[in-house]
Every structure is written in structure tokens, then in C-alpha cells.
Amino acid sequence: MNDSLRILPEIVLTIAGVVVMVVDALMPKASNRKPLGWLAALGALAALAASLWQYQLPPGTAYFGVVQTDAFSVFFHVLIGGILLTSLLITLDAVAPGTEGLGELFALMLFGSVGMMLMSSAVELLLVFVALEISSISTYIMAGFRRKSAKSPESALKYFLLGSFATAFFLYGIALIFGATGTTRVAAIGAAVNGTHAPGLLFAGLAMIIIGLGFKVSAAPFHVWTPDVYEGAPSPVVALMSTGPKAAAFAVLLRIAYGALPQLHGHWVPILWWLAVISMTVGNLGALRQHNVKRMLAYSSIAHAGYILVAFTALSADGVAAASFYAVSYAAMNVGIFAVISHVGGYDDQLTSIDDYRGLGYSSPLLGGAMTLFLISLIGIPFTAGFFGKFYVFAAALHSGMVWLTIIGLINSGLAAFYYLRVAVAVYSRPVEAAPVMSVAKASFPLQLALLLTAAATLILGIVPGNVLNAARAAAQIFYSVGNGN
Amino acid sequence: MLSDSILTAITLLPAAGALVVALLPRKGRTIQWFTLLVTLATFILSLHLPAHFDYARRGFQFEENRPWISSPAIRYHLGIDGLSLWLVLLTTFLGVIGVLISWRAIETRTKEFYFLFLLQQTAMVGVFVALDLFLYYGFWELSLVPMAILIAMFGPTRGRQAALKFFLYTFLPSALFLVAILWLYAKTGTFDFVQLQNALTNQPALFNPQALWWASLAFLVAFAVKVPVFPLHGWLSDAIQEAPTAMAMVVAGKLGLYSIVRFNLGLFPTQARAIAPLMIALAVTGLLYGALVALAQTDMKRLVAYSILSNLSFCTLGIFCFAVAGLNGAVFQTINEGVTGGALLVLVSLLYGRYGTYDMSLYGGLAAKLPMLATLYVITALALIGLPLFNGFVGEFLVLSGGFQDHPGWIAAAAISVILSASYILWMVQRIFYGEPSSLVVHRPAMDLNAREHLMLWPMAILMLVMGVAAPYWMKAINGAVSGLAGSSAGTAAEPAAQTAAATAASRETQ
Numbered sequence: 001m002n003d004s005l006r007i008l009p010e011i012v013l014t015i016a017g018v019v020v021m022v023v024d025a026l027m028p029k030a031s032n033r034k035p036l037g038w039l040a041a042l043g044a045l046a047a048l049a050a051s052l053w054q055y056q057l058p059p060g061t062a063y064f065g066v067v068q069t070d071a072f073s074v075f076f077h078v079l080i081g082g083i084l085l086t087s088l089l090i091t092l093d094a095v096a097p098g099t100e101g102l103g104e105l106f107a108l109m110l111f112g113s114v115g116m117m118l119m120s121s122a123v124e125l126l127l128v129f130v131a132l133e134i135s136s137i138s139t140y141i142m143a144g145f146r147r148k149s150a151k152s153p154e155s156a157l158k159y160f161l162l163g164s165f166a167t168a169f170f171l172y173g174i175a176l177i178f179g180a181t182g183t184t185r186v187a188a189i190g191a192a193v194n195g196t197h198a199p200g201l202l203f204a205g206l207a208m209i210i211i212g213l214g215f216k217v218s219a220a221p222f223h224v225w226t227p228d229v230y231e232g233a234p235s236p237v238v239a240l241m242s243t244g245p246k247a248a249a250f251a252v253l254l255r256i257a258y259g260a261l262p263q264l265h266g267h268w269v270p271i272l273w274w275l276a277v278i279s280m281t282v283g284n285l286g287a288l289r290q291h292n293v294k295r296m297l298a299y300s301s302i303a304h305a306g307y308i309l310v311a312f313t314a315l316s317a318d319g320v321a322a323a324s325f326y327a328v329s330y331a332a333m334n335v336g337i338f339a340v341i342s343h344v345g346g347y348d349d350q351l352t353s354i355d356d357y358r359g360l361g362y363s364s365p366l367l368g369g370a371m372t373l374f375l376i377s378l379i380g381i382p383f384t385a386g387f388f389g390k391f392y393v394f395a396a397a398l399h400s401g402m403v404w405l406t407i408i409g410l411i412n413s414g415l416a417a418f419y420y421l422r423v424a425v426a427v428y429s430r431p432v433e434a435a436p437v438m439s440v441a442k443a444s445f446p447l448q449l450a451l452l453l454t455a456a457a458t459l460i461l462g463i464v465p466g467n468v469l470n471a472a473r474a475a476a477q478i479f480y481s482v483g484n485g486n
Numbered sequence: 487m488l489s490d491s492i493l494t495a496i497t498l499l500p501a502a503g504a505l506v507v508a509l510l511p512r513k514g515r516t517i518q519w520f521t522l523l524v525t526l527a528t529f530i531l532s533l534h535l536p537a538h539f540d541y542a543r544r545g546f547q548f549e550e551n552r553p554w555i556s557s558p559a560i561r562y563h564l565g566i567d568g569l570s571l572w573l574v575l576l577t578t579f580l581g582v583i584g585v586l587i588s589w590r591a592i593e594t595r596t597k598e599f600y601f602l603f604l605l606q607q608t609a610m611v612g613v614f615v616a617l618d619l620f621l622y623y624g625f626w627e628l629s630l631v632p633m634a635i636l637i638a639m640f641g642p643t644r645g646r647q648a649a650l651k652f653f654l655y656t657f658l659p660s661a662l663f664l665v666a667i668l669w670l671y672a673k674t675g676t677f678d679f680v681q682l683q684n685a686l687t688n689q690p691a692l693f694n695p696q697a698l699w700w701a702s703l704a705f706l707v708a709f710a711v712k713v714p715v716f717p718l719h720g721w722l723s724d725a726i727q728e729a730p731t732a733m734a735m736v737v738a739g740k741l742g743l744y745s746i747v748r749f750n751l752g753l754f755p756t757q758a759r760a761i762a763p764l765m766i767a768l769a770v771t772g773l774l775y776g777a778l779v780a781l782a783q784t785d786m787k788r789l790v791a792y793s794i795l796s797n798l799s800f801c802t803l804g805i806f807c808f809a810v811a812g813l814n815g816a817v818f819q820t821i822n823e824g825v826t827g828g829a830l831l832v833l834v835s836l837l838y839g840r841y842g843t844y845d846m847s848l849y850g851g852l853a854a855k856l857p858m859l860a861t862l863y864v865i866t867a868l869a870l871i872g873l874p875l876f877n878g879f880v881g882e883f884l885v886l887s888g889g890f891q892d893h894p895g896w897i898a899a900a901a902i903s904v905i906l907s908a909s910y911i912l913w914m915v916q917r918i919f920y921g922e923p924s925s926l927v928v929h930r931p932a933m934d935l936n937a938r939e940h941l942m943l944w945p946m947a948i949l950m951l952v953m954g955v956a957a958p959y960w961m962k963a964i965n966g967a968v969s970g971l972a973g974s975s976a977g978t979a980a981e982p983a984a985q986t987a988a989a990t991a992a993s994r995e996t997q
Contacts, residue, residue: 318557361598361639362595365597365598372635376631379657381627381628381630381631382623382624382625382626382627382628383624383628387624387627391558391620391664391668392558394664394665394668395558395668395671395672398665398668398669398671398672399671399672403665403669406665406668407662407665410661410662410664410665411658411661411662413661414657414658414660414661415658417653417654417657417658418650418654421634421650421653421654422650424635425634425635425638425646425649425650428598428635428638428639429638429639429645429646465555466554466555466556469555469557470556473557
């Protein structure tokens with residue numbers, strides 16, 4: 001009984017997902033499937049509450065030590081719960097009542113989140129792998145959900161092929177680490193590293209794992225799938241898959257780097273240093289050339305993965321806390337901006353070029369204003385989540401002497417201002433005369449709720465980040481407590 | 487009681503007002519009246535500051551210092567000294583003027599305009615009162631956003647390009663500025679201005695001299711772009727041309743100049759002194775360049791833009807001469823530029839509102855038609871060229887006299903620009919108001935100033951005169967703050983000298 005409490009949010013989501021699927025099958029074929037979305041949102045809300053409740057559990061493991069609840073895992077559980085809830089609201093707004101397979105979409109979102117949550121609490125690498133697969137397979141399917149458009153199945157296939165390749169790398173890495181240390185438990189690996197008889201295997205395993213996870217967080221040079229998949233997948237789905245699996249993969253990377261292999265930091269810090277630099281540069285330069293908002297945000301997500309990787313190189317509790325905090329702030333602003341995009345473009349993505357956003361600020365002051373707020377946060381203007389996240393990341397890096405990385409990163413963020421700003425300026429300039437004026441539908445209640453949640457999070461994280469910051473620091477402390485430090 | 491939280495009130499009242507504006511109906515003039523009320527209330531609140539300012543005290547006053555974020559150690563630390571006192575008042579004063587000038591000029595998208603306008607007020611006041619570098623950087627960056635959006639929204643022809651140019655010019659150097667701030671934090675563990683100043687003076691061993699150089703340079707470049715200092719002025723004329731008048735009045739000058747004095751002189755005095763020759767050379771170049779380009783303009787808004795560049799270079803010159811009188815003059819001139827340059831932009835926009843063009847060759851003989859407007863235009867012009875009795879004279883005199891001892895050559899060159907500025911300003915007045923009435927002037931109905939325009943222009947005109955005649959009143963606060971910055975060796979001795987210099991300047995006028 002006590003064991004199941006440690007995976008309570010996952011249980012809640014699984015039950016909710018099953019209920020959604022069963023009710024979906026029982027409903028008449030032609031009926032409106034939207035209430036299922038509300039049911040799913042209710043499940044997400046319950047899972048969020050269960051995650052928050054887990055804060056009061058004493059830290060510990062369950063099921064023979066494969067799952068661990070601690071400040072770190074709960075932090076990411078709450079984050080993923082929040083992302084899921086908001087993405088469901090966005091989906092409810094974007095889809096038409098008669099959309100094909102709507103019940104399955106909602107169920108898949110719930111099941112995928114089970115995988116993401118489990119990734120952040122698993123301390124047995126094989127369970128991490130299983131959780132990663134749960135989350136990945138759900139997202140592959142969701143990416144291809146608009147079966148009638150050409151781009152969506154294409155993106156799903158691309159995502160699936162490259163994604164399974166990356167998971168194979170990850171699995172191979174686990175095998176090599178097992179070969180070197182004789183265990184797949186995070187804590188045991190840490191203890192066995194010094195006595196290993198095959199350091200070469202260990203490094204190779206570490207490199208494989210970094211490649212596998214690098215793909216999942218879309219760090220360059222493992223990013224090539226990102227723009228196509230973001231462009232082809234339905235926007236509400238992108239809101240979830242650009243933030244949730246990424247946060248979970250970063251949690252896994254943190255656990256492996258800081259929890260299992262801190263002694264090897266001499267090896268993984270330079271690798272992540274280069275990954276960070278390449279991701280930031282490739283992401284920002286790539287985004288500069290895009291005219292499609294979704295592709296632009298795909299490249300921007302590569303750059304933001306780079307910013308988070310900067311925090312990894314700090315090798316301090318502040319670094320871990322900064323990476324975790326950044327994952328939250330990126331989620332707030334990115335889910336927010338995809339809420340606007342999915343409403344403007346609709347489920348079918350009719351309007352995605354930057355010119356389509358001209359005059360949005362006048363035709364819908366609410367959407368235009370929200371879009372501007374999220375763009376400003378993505379640029380990193382103070383008093384928004386994006387700024388404080390970046391500030392904290394680079395403060396941690398500089399504190400550890402990463403001067404060049406900080407300079408490269410902040411110059412990058414200066415460059416990035418250009419392409420975000422182009423959209424923000426478009427939102428407030430007059431529409432092109434010749435362009436057909438597409439009227440934007442009034443924001444529905446779920447969208448208003450989603451915008452409220454994300455905008456409030458963006459501002460709160462920027463102005464009074466105290467509570468989230470403390471939670472992130474508490475999460476980071478688990479790697480620096482007695483007997484586990486480096 | 488009021489003194490304990492007065493700075494928060496002045497800073498955040500406009501932002502609170504902005505939130506209300508977002509909820510007000512667009513019908514009628516509700517939004518305008520409400521914004522006017524907010525800016526008036528802010529201005530009246532800010533009058534509390536000079537009334538209760540202790541001129542004898544060194545250091546910061548009306549301080550508020552509360553913990554904000556525990557780690558990184560960020561505090562909500564506000565405070566003003568003689569340097570920021572009048573700049574805060576200038577900002578709140580121009581806030582009221584800004585609403586009045588936009589009353590008829592902005593007829594569409596009023597909600598967006600006044601929302602962003604009030605946000606800009608908060609950001610600007612925040613820059614002057616923030617004493618925590620994190621907080622300061624926050625306001626500094628925030629001040630870019632409403633400005634850029636407003637330029638993009640209201641720019642008549644090339645708004646988008648001007649907004650992007652303005653934003654990128656100022657945002658890119660800010661990235662390196664942030665690196666420098668983070669570096670200082672990594673070394674000292676604090677963002678607090680006062681503590682940083684202590685650490686930099688008393689524990690130089692903490693810092694690598696080479697790195698300190700780069701840090702000071704990162705600060706300086708970020709500020710110099712915002713002033714702007716030649717050759718970083720590329721954004722200025724476009725921004726002034728495309729921005730609504732209320733924004734053009736505040737786009738340049740005071741934020742950058744204040745920051746140079748506060749941070750480069752306050753935190754990095756050695757480095758600032760070492761780079762002074764270069765800055766003086768750039769300032770004089772900008773001074774002459776701006777004046778010469780202004781002389782060649784036929785478009786009056788561009789002329790005003792280049793005259794602003796020229797006048798701001800004058801302030802930069804005064805700062806980097808490192809003389810007490812020069813610094814006093816530079817700060818005083820910064821305030822003058824806000825009032826006089828602002829007034830000139832208002833007047834030019836009034837002419838545009840009546841005749842629909844900035845082309846001076848289409849005007850002529852307007853003085854007979856619009857006597858009141860002409861009178862105020864001439865008063866402003868005279869203040870701008872530094873005629874004795876007006877504020878401009880005091881500032882220019884102090885800068886020139888302060889710098890002459892150490893840099894006679896550069897000051898002589900700067901003095902030429904005084905003559906040049908008189909030429910282009912007076913030539914502009916002559917082309918617009920005197921001579922034969924042009925066909926444009928004859929065929930349009932003559933509308934002299936209405937009550938609202940009187941209401942905004944006369945306070946500015948009176949201020950120009952009062953600041954000129956009663957300069958020592960302003961000077962005593964400024965001098966207290968800047969005298970310590972001019973030189974540690976000559977600090978105490980130079981103080982009475984500056985007082986007398988200000989007094990001499992004032993008495994010469996009254997003769």
C-alpha cells in the first residue's frame with residue numbers, strides 16, 4: 001500500500017486514461033467527444049494534486065528500490081502535471097467536436113504523461129527506459145494525429161524512426177554501464193564507479209546515454225527532427241511534447257549526471273559544454289531564417305535546450321536548481337505561446353506564417369497581448385519567467401567560472417531577440433492589404449483558462465520566483481546530501 | 487510614514503494605472519482622463535521628494551531595502567540621491583506633458599497606447615531609483631519594450647524597421663552588460679550598489695584588473711548606446727521620427743547619462759578615468775557631427791533629432807572631463823535637455839498637426855498668424871541655444887568652464903558647436919516664422935494654441951526660465967551627489983569651487 005502511494009500520480013493518470021478510453025468506446029459514434037477532454041483534465045488535476053500531496057511523503061524508494069520519491073521527483077511531477085492540464089485545455093479549445101479519434105488523443109496525452117512522470121522518479125535505469133518508451137510512443141502517435149494532412153504522418157514517421165534509434169542508443173548505454181559496474185541502479189552505479197575494471201565501457205555508456213537523451217531534449221547536433229515534427233504535429237500536441245518529454249529527459253540526465261556519475265564530471269562537462277554551445281548557436285541561427293511560426297519555435301526550443309545544458313556545466317547545487325527552474329519557466333512560456341498558436345491556426349494549422357499574425361493585436365487584444373507577453377518572456381526581458389530562468393542559469397555557470405560559456409550564451413540570447421521580436425512587431429502592425437483577412441474566433445473558456453494559467457505563471461516566475469526557486473533548490477539538494485556528494 | 491514607501495509609490499503607481507487602463511472601456515475619453523489623473527498623481531507624489539530631501543546628507547535617502555529573493559541574493563533596494571532626485575521629477579513631469587500632447591495626436595488604439603505609456607513611466611522611474619543591480623537591470627530592459635512596441639504601432643512610415651533597430655541596438659549590448667553584472671555577483675555575492683561600491687573600493691584584490699576592465703567596458707557600451715554617444719547613434723533619428731511625440735521626448739538621454747554617472751563613475755572610477763580621453767574625443771565628434779548634420783536638414787523633426795544628439799554629446803563631454811563643475815553642468819544639462827528638447831518636439835508636432843508636414847521650406851511667415859505659438863517657439867529656441875537667463879546657459883557654462891583647465895583644445899572645439907547650434911536653431915525659427923507667408927500658411931486656417939496646449943507649454947517655458955535664474959537651487963542637490971565622483975584627491979576642495987561656479991553663472995545672467 002505504501003509503495004503505491006509513491007506512484008500515486010501515475011496511478012491516477014492511468015485510471016483516468018483507461019476511463020476516457022472506455023467511455024469513448026461506449027459513446028455513440030457521432031456524439032460530441034469534448035466532454036472526454038474535461039474528464040481527462042479532471043484526471044490531470046487530480047494527478048497534480050496527488051503530486052503536490054507527495055511533498056509530504058518522507059523521501060524513500062518503493063517496489064524494490066526502482067522508484068524514488070524525493071523533492072526532485074516531486075518537483076518534476078508537479079511540472080508535468082501542470083503541463084498536461086494546460087495542454088488538455090488548449091486541445092479542448094482547438095479541436096472541433098467531430099474531430100476523428102478525439103477520445104484516443106486525450107487518453108494518449110494522459111498515458112504519455114505517465115511515462116514522463118515515471119522518468120523523473122525512476123532510479124533503476126531499465127525502468128527509466130520503459131518510462132521513456134511509454135512517453136515516446138504516445139508522442140509518436142500524437143504527432144501523426146491529423147491523418148488527413150500530408151505533413152502530420154510524415155512528421156510522425158520521422159519522429160518515430162529517429163526516436164527509436166535514439167532510444168536504442170540509450171538502451172545500449174545502459175547495457176555498457178551495466179557491463180562496467182554490474183548494476184543499473186543509480187545510487188549503486190555511483191558507488192561502483194571507483195572500483196570499475198572497465199572505465200572505457202563506462203565512458204562509452206555515458207556517451208551513448210547523452211546521445212539518446214540529447215535527441216529527446218532536441219539538443220544540437222541531435223535536433224534535425226525537431227522543426228519538421230513541430231511543423232507537422234497538431235499545435236496543442238506540440239504544446240505538450242515540446243515541454244513535457246523534454247523536462248522529463250532533463251530530469252533523467254540530471255539524475256544520471258549528478259546522481260550516478262558525478263565522479264565522471266571531467267568527461268561529461270566538456271561534452272555538455274559543447275552541446276550547449278552548438279545547440280544555442282544552431283537553434284538561434286536556424287530560427288532567424290524561419291517564416292513559419294511553428295518552425296521558428298522549434299529552432300527556439302533547440303536554443304532553449306542549450307540554455308538548460310549551460311546549467312549542467314555549473315557542477316553545483318545552484319546549477320541543478322537552475323536547470324530545474326528553467327524547465328519550469330520554459331514550460332510556462334512555451335505552452336502559453338502554443339495556446340495562442342493553436343487557437344489562431346486551429347487544429348488544422350491554417351495560419352502559421354509570421355505574416356498571418358499581422359494585426360492580431362487589434363483583431364484580438366487578448367490573444368495579441370498574451371502572445372506578446374510570451375514572446376517577451378522568450379526573449380528574456382526582466383520580470384518574466386524567461387529572464388529569471390536565464391539569469392539563474394548564467395549566474396550559476398559564471399559562478400563556476402564558465403565565463404566564455406556565459407558570454408556565448410548571452411550574446412546568443414541577444415541574437416534571439418531579433419526573431420521573437422519580428423513576430424511581436426507583426427502582431428502590432430497593420431495587416432497586409434492584399435491578404436485575406438481571416439477572422440480569429442473568440443477565445444473559448446478553456447483557452448482563457450489556459451492563457452490565464454500560463455500568463456500568471458510567466459509573471460509569477462519572473463517577479464516573485466521565491467517559492468518555485470526554493471522547491472528547485474530543495475530538489476537539487478538530493479544530489480548534495482551526505483554520502484552522495486561529489 | 488510616507489517617506490518610507492514614497493519611491494515604491496512613485497514607481498509602481500503608473501504600472502498599477504496601466505492595469506486599470508487595460509480594463510477601461512474604449513469609448514469617449516475615459517482612458518485619457520484616467521491616465522492624466524494617474525500621471526498627475528504621480529507627479530504630485532514625487533513633489534514630496536524635493537520637499538523632504540536632506541541636502542546636507544550624503545548617501546541615499548528615502549531608502550527602501552527589503553529582501554526579495556534569498557538566493558541569488560536579490561534585494562528590493564530603492565533610494566535616491568541628489569543625482570537621481572531631479573531626474574525622477576523630470577520623468578514624472580514629462581509624464582503629464584506626454585498625456586497632454588497625445589490627447590488629440592493619438593486617436594486610435596488608445597488603450598494600447600496609454601497602457602504602454604504608463605508602463606514606460608514605471609520603467610524609467612525604476613531605473614533612477616533602483617539600487618540593486620538586478621532590479622536596475624530589470625527596469626533598464628523593461629524600458630525598451632513599451633518604447634519598441636509603440637514605435638512599431640504608431641510609426642507613420644517605417645515604424646517596424648525603426649522599432650527593430652532601436653531594440654536591437656540597445657538590447658545586444660545589454661547582453662554583455664548582464665555578463666558583467668553576473669561576474670560582479672560571482673566575485674562579491676551581492677547585487678547591491680552600495681555594497682558593490684564598498685567591495686570595489688576596499689577589496690580590489692577580489693578582482694582581476696583585466697576582467698574589471700572588460701566589465702566596466704560592458705557597462706559603458708550598454709549605456710553609451712542608450713545616450714547615444716557617437717558613433718552608436720544609428721537608431722536615434724529613426725526612433726525620434728517614428729515614435730509618437732510623448733515617446734520621442736523620453737527615448738534618448740537621461741537614462742543612459744544617469745547610468746554612466748551612477749555606475750561607470752561610481753563603481754569603476756579608475757577605468758572611467760582611463761577611458762575618458764576616448765570618450766571626450768567621441769563626445770566632441772558627436773557634438774560637431776550632430777550640429778553640422780542638423781544644419782543641413784530641411785525636415786524639422788530630423789533637425790531636432792540631430793540637435794538632441796549634439797546636446798547629449800555635450801553632457802557626455804561634461805561627465806568625462808572629471809571636473810566638479812563639469813559634472814554638475816552635465817547633470818543639469820541632462821535635465822535641461824529633457825525639458826527644452828521635449829518642448830521643442832512638442833512644438834514641432836503641433837506644427838505638424840496644423841499643417842501636415844515637417845518640411846521647413848513649405849513654411850514661412852507664421853509669426854503673424856500664430857503669435858502665441860511663435861512666442862513659445864522662440865523662448866524654447868533661445869533656451870536651447872543657451873542664452874543667458876535660461877537653463878541652457880548654466881549647463882553649457884559649467885561644462886565648458888569645468889573642462890577648460892584640463893582639456894582646452896577639446897573645449898574650444900565644443901564651443902564652436904555652441905555657435906553652430908545657435909545657427910541651425912535660429913535659422914529654423916527664421917524659416918518657419920518669419921519672411922513672406924508661404925502658400926501653405928496662407929491657405930490653411932490659422933489656429934493658435936488652445937487651452938490644453940497652453941497648459942502644457944507654459945509650465946515648460948516657465949521651468950526653462952526658473953531653472954536658469956535659480957540654478958543654485960537645483961545645483962545644491964546635484965553637487966552633493968557628484969562632487970565625490972569627480973576626484974578623490976580634489977573631492978573636498980572642489981566642492982565649494984563648484985558652488986561658486988554655479989553662483990557665478992547665475993549672477994552673470996542676472997546682470
